[in-house]
Amino acid sequence: MHVEHLLQDESLGLRLLWADDPLLRQEISGVTATDLEDPARFVRRGEAVLSGLVWWSPEDGQGRAERFVAALKTAGAAVLLAGEETHGSVPDDLVEACARHGVPVAAVPVHIMFRAITDTVYLRQWGELSRHHALPETVRVRLSRLVAQDAGPDLILATALAHLGRSTAYVFTPAGRTVAATEGAVPVPAHEAVALMSEGPGVTVPVEADAVSPYGRWHLHLPGPDDAPPRMLHEIAAILGRCQESRARRRAAEHQVADELGALLAGADAGAGTAAVEGALRTCGLSAEGPYGVVVAGTGAGREGLAEGALAEAVAHATTGPVAVGRLPDGTAFAVVPAAATAPLKESWPLVAACEPSTPVHGGIGSPAVGPRDLTGALAEARYALGSARTTKPDTSALTDIASLTGLDTLLTGIPADVRTAYSRTVLGPLLDTRNASFAALLQTLETFLACDGSWARTAEAMHLHVNSVHYRIGRIEHFTGRDLSRLYDRLDLRAALLCRTDLPDPATRDRPARSSKARAR
DSSP states (O other), X not given: OBHHHHHTOTTXXXXXXXXXXHHHTOBOOEEEEOOOSSOGGGOOTTEEEEEOOTTOOSTTHHXXXXXXXXXXXXXXXXXXXXXXXXXXXXXXXXXXXXXXXXXXXXXXXXXOOHHHHHHHHHHHHHTTSOGGGSOOHHHHHHHHHHHHTTOOHHHHHHHHHGGGSSOOOEEEOTTOOEEEEOTTOOOOOHHHHHHHHHHOSSEEEEOOOTTOOTTTOOEEEESSTTSSOHHHHHHHHHHHHHHHHHHHHHHHHHHHHHHHHHHHHTTSSTTOOHHHHHHHHHHTTOOSSOOEEEEEEEXXXXXXXXXXXXXXXXXXXXXXSOOEEEEOTTSOEEEEEEGGGHHHHHHHHHHHHTTSTTXXXXXXXXXXXXXXXXXXXXXXXXXXXXXXXXXHOTTSOEEEEGGGOOSHHXXXXXXXXXXXXXXXXXHHGGGGOTTSHHHHHHHHHHHHHHHTTTOHHHHHHHHTOOHHHHHHHHHHHHHHHOOOTTSHXXXXXXXXHHHTSSOOOOGGGSOOOOGGGGGSOO
């Protein structure tokens, strides 16, 4: 099947936005659906790529479109089929990027489901093959019955492949979590599963399902590329898609219940007590006794909806037991999990974040909550840790544990930026006027003096000044700030103001004075 054959199918209503005639005669080898901004590792040569354009936003729209289309070109995609539902139309930035890179692009009308396009491609592509290349009718009927009965992916996978003998197959998420596997299949660590899907060996078929987070979308993987005919694999993937949609509906209901728990913990219901929290925990399937871990997550302005999916996938890596994943009243994603799950959660975070490298996923973990009455405090700590993660690594994904904020420099990272700025201006006053050379010199002297633990001699040595000059400058600093640098508390105030002066760098990489300096002469 060629690109032009797909565009000529009137039942789909695809509208060509750009293509050179020779490109329309490219053969389509398959279909993949993605809303990752960098989909290269999941796209195979010759595939038609379906995208709802969730990854695109008006901010940096040209840059996002450029990265997305460049990835399609590198992977050898035959055509981009862009959905109009998310933004009302296909952005011009995307069409222009496709023209620059030579990737045909067509618009998918709002009323057309992606599955209809997938079915059209595969029915046309393998329609002439003999019946033994498709699922036997008896197996197909049995699988449909299992889906109607809400059977899990393990049973569906085993039933679909039973007639082939000892075929090995897996269902992975983009972050490498194993959702299902055939009996006897060797367990695959998450990082190895990610490599298998992107580099092989074997064959990977995307499972298309509506209302599924890009972080949790399934992929059917067979280690042996010839273990099953292509048409059969895509039929199995389609059935798995129905299974995942059913599970997604159940998960949506569970998340609504978790939202109610989140409202209680966030204090939206001021009259709610411990008994109400215990009841909400039991409704979510969690023990009313604890201990618990509380985690919050965010993906930045304009992409808040992704945070819940990312957090749910990270939690699924960390534990298979009951959890509560939902949103707080302000839209922040949160999870209440068994306390023991927070350690493996830190290991899975980078894998989940790598599914969408252009969207930083920030998270925070609070102290373990012994019981229900401690959950509100643990949530407040988790939100503070989230603020720290956003401050220290605004452009990259990070998960911060409140237990890691053990110094003044790290503690301050959790304070909102506007509060830090206001405090710095109040305490340092005119010293922040960098246009004045005298004030700039005083500010540098203050930083050096505090870094040298208040040693006049070492400050003078570090700044190549006479000690008397240091005394004079410190006196001027005390005059302008109203602080006495011989007092420990005033030194702490000024040190905190310096740390709050601008967005704080990563505490792990900040230079600190050697502790051994205490032994040196002042």
